[in-house]
Amino acid sequence: MAVRKSTSKPNISPDELLKYYKDMLMIRRFEEKAGQLYGMGLIGGFCHLYIGQEAVVVGLEAAAEEGDKRITSYRDHGHMLAAGMNPDGVMAELTGRVGGYSKGKGGSMHMFSKEKHFYGGHGIVAAQVPLGAGLAFADLYKENGRVTFTYFGDGAANQGQVYETFNMAALWELPVIFVIENNQYAMGTSQRRSTSSPDIYTRGAAFGIPGEAVDGMDVLSVKEAGDRAVNHCRSGKGPYILEVKTYRYRGHSMSDPAKYRTREEVQKMREERDAIEHVRSLLLTGKHASEDDLKAIDKEVKAIVNASADFAKESPEPDLDELWTDIYA
Amino acid sequence: MAIQILMPALSPTMEEGTLAKWLVKEGDTVASGDIIAEIETDKATMEFEAVDDGIIGKLLIAEGTEAVQVNAPIAVLLEEGESSDTMDIDVPAVFTRPVSSQVSKIELAPSAPASATIPAIISVPSGPDWPDETPVKQQSVREALRDAMIEEMTSDPTVYLMGEEVGEYQGAYKVSQGLLEKFGNKRVIDTPITEHGFAGIAVGAAFGGLRPIVEFMTFNFAMQAMDQIINSAAKTLYMSGGQMGAPMVFRGPNGAAARVGAQHSQDFAAWFAQIPGLKVAMPYSASDAKGLLKTAIRDPNPVIFLENEILYGRNFDVPIMDNFTVPFGRARIWREGSDVTIVSFGIGMQHALEAGEKLLADGIVAEVIDLRTLRPIDYDTVIASVKKTNRCVTVEEGFPVGSIGNHLSSVIMERAFDYLDAPVINCTGKDVPMPYAANLEKLALVTSDQVVAAVKSVTYR
Numbered sequence: 027m028a029v030r031k032s033t034s035k036p037n038i039s040p041d042e043l044l045k046y047y048k049d050m051l052m053i054r055r056f057e058e059k060a061g062q063l064y065g066m067g068l069i070g071g072f073c074h075l076y077i078g079q080e081a082v083v084v085g086l087e088a089a090a091e092e093g094d095k096r097i098t099s100y101r102d103h104g105h106m107l108a109a110g111m112n113p114d115g116v117m118a119e120l121t122g123r124v125g126g127y128s129k130g131k132g133g134s135m136h137m138f139s140k141e142k143h144f145y146g147g148h149g150i151v152a153a154q155v156p157l158g159a160g161l162a163f164a165d166l167y168k169e170n171g172r173v174t175f176t177y178f179g180d181g182a183a184n185q186g187q188v189y190e191t192f193n194m195a196a197l198w199e200l201p202v203i204f205v206i207e208n209n210q211y212a213m214g215t216s217q218r219r220s221t222s223s224p225d226i227y228t229r230g231a232a233f234g235i236p237g238e239a240v241d242g243m244d245v246l247s248v249k250e251a252g253d254r255a256v257n258h259c260r261s262g263k264g265p266y267i268l269e270v271k272t273y274r275y276r277g278h279s280m281s282d283p284a285k286y287r288t289r290e291e292v293q294k295m296r297e298e299r300d301a302i303e304h305v306r307s308l309l310l311t312g313k314h315a316s317e318d319d320l321k322a323i324d325k326e327v328k329a330i331v332n333a334s335a336d337f338a339k340e341s342p343e344p345d346l347d348e349l350w351t352d353i354y355a
Numbered sequence: 356m357a358i359q360i361l362m363p364a365l366s367p368t369m370e371e372g373t374l375a376k377w378l379v380k381e382g383d384t385v386a387s388g389d390i391i392a393e394i395e396t397d398k399a400t401m402e403f404e405a406v407d408d409g410i411i412g413k414l415l416i417a418e419g420t421e422a423v424q425v426n427a428p429i430a431v432l433l434e435e436g437e438s439s440d441t442m443d444i445d446v447p448a449v450f451t452r453p454v455s456s457q458v459s460k461i462e463l464a465p466s467a468p469a470s471a472t473i474p475a476i477i478s479v480p481s482g483p484d485w486p487d488e489t490p491v492k493q494q495s496v497r498e499a500l501r502d503a504m505i506e507e508m509t510s511d512p513t514v515y516l517m518g519e520e521v522g523e524y525q526g527a528y529k530v531s532q533g534l535l536e537k538f539g540n541k542r543v544i545d546t547p548i549t550e551h552g553f554a555g556i557a558v559g560a561a562f563g564g565l566r567p568i569v570e571f572m573t574f575n576f577a578m579q580a581m582d583q584i585i586n587s588a589a590k591t592l593y594m595s596g597g598q599m600g601a602p603m604v605f606r607g608p609n610g611a612a613a614r615v616g617a618q619h620s621q622d623f624a625a626w627f628a629q630i631p632g633l634k635v636a637m638p639y640s641a642s643d644a645k646g647l648l649k650t651a652i653r654d655p656n657p658v659i660f661l662e663n664e665i666l667y668g669r670n671f672d673v674p675i676m677d678n679f680t681v682p683f684g685r686a687r688i689w690r691e692g693s694d695v696t697i698v699s700f701g702i703g704m705q706h707a708l709e710a711g712e713k714l715l716a717d718g719i720v721a722e723v724i725d726l727r728t729l730r731p732i733d734y735d736t737v738i739a740s741v742k743k744t745n746r747c748v749t750v751e752e753g754f755p756v757g758s759i760g761n762h763l764s765s766v767i768m769e770r771a772f773d774y775l776d777a778p779v780i781n782c783t784g785k786d787v788p789m790p791y792a793a794n795l796e797k798l799a800l801v802t803s804d805q806v807v808a809a810v811k812s813v814t815y816r
Contacts, residue, residue, distance in 0.1 A: 095563070128596035138595035145562050145599070150586050156552050157587060160559015167515070167541070167565055190552025197547070352597035353631050355655035 038246055040314035046088065046245045047305045047315075048323050050080035053104040054302060055331045056113055057276075060103065060120055063335060064280045069120045072149075073134045076104035078275035081301035082207050083108040085248025086175055086268075089256050093170070097145040097158040098177035100135035101207075101274075105177065109142045113330055117338035125341030129348055152178055152185035155204070159191045159265075162202035173201045173259040181212025183226045189233075192265070196233040199264035203255045204230075206269040207242070213278040214286040227269035237267025243299040273299065357437055358407055360430040362416075362423045365394060365401045367613045368664050372396045373421045374429060383411045385432070392418075392429070397497065397668045398529045409433055484646055484681045485674035494673040496638070496666045499645035500530050500606075504568065507652040508538055511566060514652055517544040517557060518570030518607070527572045528608060528667055554580030554605070558587045561601035561657075568652060571607035574623050574661065580605075588657040589632030604651045606660035609637070610702060610752050611789060611800060613665070620789035620796075622753035624701065625762075627659040628729040634683060635730040637661040639704035641671035643727055646681025654683070663702045684731035688740070692722035695810050696740040698763060699750035700726040703801065706782075707750045710806035719814055729759060737763060738770050745776040746813040750806050755783040777813035782806050 057075040064073050076083075079101075087108040090096070098105045106116050111127065119126025119137050127137045135149040145161055148154040158176025165172040182188060183206055195202050206226050210217050223229060227237035236258065240251040248270060255266040273295045277284040284292075309315040362372065373395040379385055385405045392403040412433035416423055423429065485491075494502075508514045515538075520527045522535040522545040535543040546553040550571065557567040571577045577584065584605060592600030611620035627635045634656050638644040644662070651658040673679075689704070690711050699707040704725050711721040722740050726732060741747050747767055749760030760781030767779055785799045 097559075126596075128594055128598070131596055132594040136594035138591070138598050140598050145559075146591070146595070148587070150582055153555065153582060153587055156555025156583065157559035157562065160556040160561070161563040162559075163556055164560040164563025164565045167513075167560070187551045187555060190547075190549040191556065193547060193549065194552055194556060352593045352595075354634075355592055355597075355600050355602070 038249065040309075040312070042088065043305060043309055043312075043314060044323070046081075046084050046249075047302065047309060047320070048327060049084045049087075049108060050245065050302045050305065051324065051327045052113070052330065053080045053084070053107050055327050056107060056117070056334070057103060059331050059335050060117065061276070061280065063117075063121065063338070068339065069134070070122065071133055072100065073120065073280045074101040074278065075276045075280070076101055076274070078295070078301075079207060079209060079242065079272045080104060081245035081248055081304075082205070082242045082270045082272050083177075085245040086205060086252040088245075088249045089252025090173075090175065091256075093143065093172050094256075095143045095145055095158075095161045095165070095172060095174040096177070097154045097161060097174065098147070099151065099154055099179060099182065100147070100149045101179070102135065102137060102147045106137060106139070106142075106144055106147075109139070109144045111137075111139050111142050111144060113334035114337040117334040118341045121338040121341070122343065123338060123341035124344045124348070125337060129352075130344040131348065131352065152182035152188050154178060155182065155185070155188045156191045158204075159195045159200050159202050162195070162200040162265075163198065166198070166200055171260060173203060173256055175203050175205055177205045177207055179212065180206060180208040180210065180217050180221060180226060181215070183208075183229070184212070184221060189229070192230060192233040192235060195265040196235050199262065201259040201262070202265045203252075203259055204235075204237075204265060204267045206267065207272055208269055209272050209274040211274070211278070211286065214282070214284075216286065225269060227267045230265075230267040235265050235267055237269065239269045239271060242270035242272030243295075243301045243304065245301055245305060356434060357412060358409065358432040359428040360391075360405070360432055362425050362427045362429050363394065363403060364425040365396045366398055367615050368668075369396050369425060370668075371422045371424045374416050374418055374423050375400055377414055377418045379411050381411050381414055385409060385411060397495075398527075399525075405432070407432055410435070410437075412437065483642060483672070483674070484687075485642075485676060485679060489674045489676050491672040491674050493670045494641050494645075495668055495670050496641045496644045496662070497528065497530055497668065499641035499671075499673050500648055500662065501532060501534070503645045503648035503652070504531065504534065505537065507649055508534070508542060511652075513564065514566045514568065515542040515544065516568045516570060517546055517553060519546055519548055519572050521545060521570050526570070528664060530662075530667070531570065550576050550579035551583060555583040555587065557603060558583050558601050558657075561588070561603040562591070562599055566652065567603045569603065569605045571605065573619060573664075574607055574609040575619050575621060577605065577607070577623070584633075584657070584659070585630055589630050592656070593632060600655065601657045602655045604648070604658045604660050606648070606651075607662060608664040608667070609661035610663050611784075611796075614791060614793065614796060616791045617788035622661075622701075622751065622784065624661055624729055624751065625753050625758050627661075628732075628759060628762075630730075632657065633730060634658045634728065635661065636683065636728045637701040638727060639666065639701055639725050641669070642673045642679075643681055643687070643725070645673055646679055647683070647727065649680045650683055653680075661701060666702055666705075681727070683728045684733050685727070686733035686736040687725045687727055688722060688736065689725055690721065690723040692720035693744055694719045695721045695746040695748060695814055696724060696737065696744045697721050697748050697750060697806065697810065698724045698726060698737055698760075700729060700759070701752070703750040703752055706801055706803040706806050709803035710750075710810065713803060713807050714810055717811070717816060719810060719816070721810060726759075732763075734766055734770070738767065741767055741771045742774045745774050746810075747775075747779045748782060748806060748809045748813060749779065750782045750801060752784050752801055755781060755786050758783050777815070780809040780813055782809050
């Protein structure tokens with residue numbers, strides 16, 4: 027992977043590093059629990075897990091300021107947790123209960139939080155790309171200095187509307203960061219089989235949008251690149267592209283047997299490149315935390331996730347009258 | 356041999372125009388390709404070139420003349436040696452009409468037979484949507500739409516307009532004329548030709564707290580943006596449990612214009628009317644165009660606003676009053692009657708009203724209802740009318756399968772079955788892609804004669 031490695035890490039304090047660890051772990055444990063609930067039939071339909079990609083959203087959220095917006099695809103649980111949304115509300119939406127962020131009417135792929143500036147959760151591949159540019163358009167119109175993180179995958183990067191959006195975002199200098207989460211597989215089709223360019227961010231050059239590839243298994247690299255992107259956007263220079271090279275350990279969705287890649291390939295990533303293990307070793311070798319400290323964090327995270335699962339099971343299904351609400355404002 | 360230079364048709368729907376300026380004078384020698392006049396259509400000022408070489412013998416129409424009909428002789432071109440004195444050319448009166456007519460006049464579609472005229476004044480028993488004694492002015496649908504946007508953009512700074520050619524070009528159909536100058540390029544935004552992209556950006560901007568008006572140059576091009584309209588704009592309020600939606604308007608001409616073929620001639624009313632989360636308005640008159648568009652811009656939901664190119668230039672009474680709006684979901688009864696209910700909307704109203712007039716000759720008094728909005732639909736007005744007349748004919752330009760008429764028939768059957776003395780008949784466009792050939796196009800479109808025949812059938816005449 028032609029990616030920029032994080033070279034200097036002096037700006038990251040031990041506390042921040044601990045927070046990254048905890049936030050990434052939260053996503054992983056949450057997703058493992060979601061997988062478990064899916065297996066039990068408590069979560070239905072499509073459920074796309076984020077396991078393996080945690081460093082992407084945690085690193086970029088560390089670069090965001092209050093009021094910045096984010097929007098993504100259907101693989102959205104990690105983004106919501108990283109944005110500070112309540113795990114109870116996310117899990118209860120997965121189980122289709124009234125305590126969910128959309129009162130059970132959106133599901134795994136369609137969740138939103140105006141309070142946390144999270145604009146979905148979109149089920150149509152790449153539809154969120156112009157939408158994200160539109161959020162940035164509104165911010166530029168209001169001149170409020172906010173930026174929008176618009177996440178999409180390597181698969182979405184082949185949709186035409188992405189390039190329609192690149193053109194207008196560059197033309198109108200919209201404060202939008204296009205984050206291409208390249209997990210190397212568009213469902214079951216590898217990047218090699220679907221995408222003409224090995225580095226997708228280079229496509230921005232055609233529109234005059236600067237960009238870079240980032241090691242998405244290293245949260246510090248992601249944070250550092252996120253800072254560059256945010257500075258660029260917030261200073262009024264228009265859009266920026268981050269192609270974050272990452273990897274999903276699980277199938278595309280819960281129903282994907284993932285026969286398109288070898289078990290060894292996945293195992294190798296888990297063993298050699300895991301983002302959480304990476305931070306864990308940084309914490310331990312830097313003596314910023316002891317094994318016991320980390321165990322305590324693990325325990326705390328597990329308790330939050332278990333509580334969210336309990337909440338999601340106990341929260342009632344929406345009232346039948348909810349069928350007819352929220353169609354019109 | 357002297358050649359008559361005729362008033363040119365400079366757009367698919369142009370019927371008349373203004374001879375704005377002569378760039379030649381009598382006696383001038385012109386060559387093929389020379390610009391000889393400026394002609395103002397309802398859309399733009401166009402330069403008009405000479406086709407033949409010769410000498411301008413006579414200018415038949417003075418510059419500044421308005422409402423010069425297409426194909427009227429406007430000048431005579433002489434060959435070398437010919438004299439204009441030998442020419443005796445009068446402009447037939449039929450080619451011009453007074454422009455400052457105070458009489459409400461509803462004109463005919465280009466395809467309608469010239470003899471079928473509609474009386475100047477149509478009684479409107481359900482009353483227009485403004486108080487008695489309110490002064491009115493004659494205004495085209497185009498101007499009414501423009502005024503609605505100006506008024507709403509003036510009162511709400513979050514309202515902005517985006518689309519192809521809406522700014523510097525002044526609108527492909529001149530609906531946004533003057534808006535760029537008035538509001539600047541922050542609020543009147545020319546987009547690249549990229550419907551899917553800019554529709555998505557507008558939906559995102561609506562999520563972000565703005566109130567976009569998206570102009571599609573025609574709704575045929577909105578097909579490129581269908582996913583953003585349906586999946587993003589219409590459904591997000593529901594999917595977010597009421598947290599966020601898309602307060603915005605998608606507007607532009609819909610339906611057949613004239614002679615533009617299959618890909619540019621389709622009525623999408625029934626498509627959009629199917630989608631929960633959207634509202635759909637389809638005005639016929641100028642006052643409805645204005646009042647409904649203002650309501651649409653203020654509505655907190657995504658509104659599909661279906662205009663019609665042929666209607667853009669038609670003049671109607673528009674009230675002179677502040678804050679004039681027309682509510683969604685309230686039909687207008689244009690003509691009261693007791694023998695049959697004719698329900699239509701948009702340009703279909705032209706055929707419905709024409710048919711209502713023709714039927715008088717047979718002693719059939721039709722009640723003609725304009726739905727005005729298709730989501731919500733004012734079922735109650737239709738049902739009440741059918742209970743009175745016991746017969747119903749629906750009229751629309753769109754395709755027959757899954758049409759608005761189909762839907763109304765079903766509702767009427769459910770709610771007024773015992774009142775029906777005949778099956779409901781749906782008059783629609785034919786079930787074919789729009790042909791280009793003039794005669795075939797005419798055959799494909801719904802006509803007032805088709806409506807008359809349907810009414811005679813349901814009244815067993």
